[in-house]
Amino acid sequence: DTAVSQTPKYLVTQMGNDKSIKCEQNLGHDTMYWYKQDSKKFLKIMFSYNNKELIINETVPNRFSPKSPDKAHLNLHINSLELGDSAVYFCASSQIHSSIGYTFGSGTRLTVV
């Protein structure tokens, strides 16, 4: 029973392609996030959604578009992939107004060639 599950785990694609990463949580949390971890392991928030509404949108290229069909799902769509998009993308969830206990998925390693 994975609490936060992401698919796919690995994604290799060519420059210019469009790809999506899916995330689902079964913890009953109402807030979900996307984080990007670069090659130096630095974790940076990209987006935060609460009950399907965007509440944090950091400086991320417009090519990245999150979509939340319901509060248990937060997908990340990336258009026109670039080499610099190669990273590990983590989905996480928590209860709103509670920084306690962010639960992370196991990540999606995106490689753009």
Next chain:
Amino acid sequence: QQQVKQSPQSLIVQKGGISIINCAYENTAFDYFPWYQQFPGKGPALLIAIRPDVSEKKEGRFTISFNKSAKQFSLHIMDSQPGDSATYFCAASQTGANNLFFGTGTRLTVIP
């Protein structure tokens, strides 16, 4: 701008030794300071956390020391074991802000 500064970048400790990782922050509005542990191929997992109303929190071999006036906090791993080898991240947040700011990570290697 890095909200939370973490050091060292990497750390090698003998089995049974003490591992110490340090973090510093600037934003005095931060009121929650968790530590996350990340194994290769896995997502970060919450290890231990502290709020500024206490100066120390201990859970098993893991202790957080917190110095509010210096705006610093540290993780101590006592009797370090090879299974503790992982990347450790400190983080900080402000209640209600819904954003967790991470340090740059410390790669800990415990050698047998």
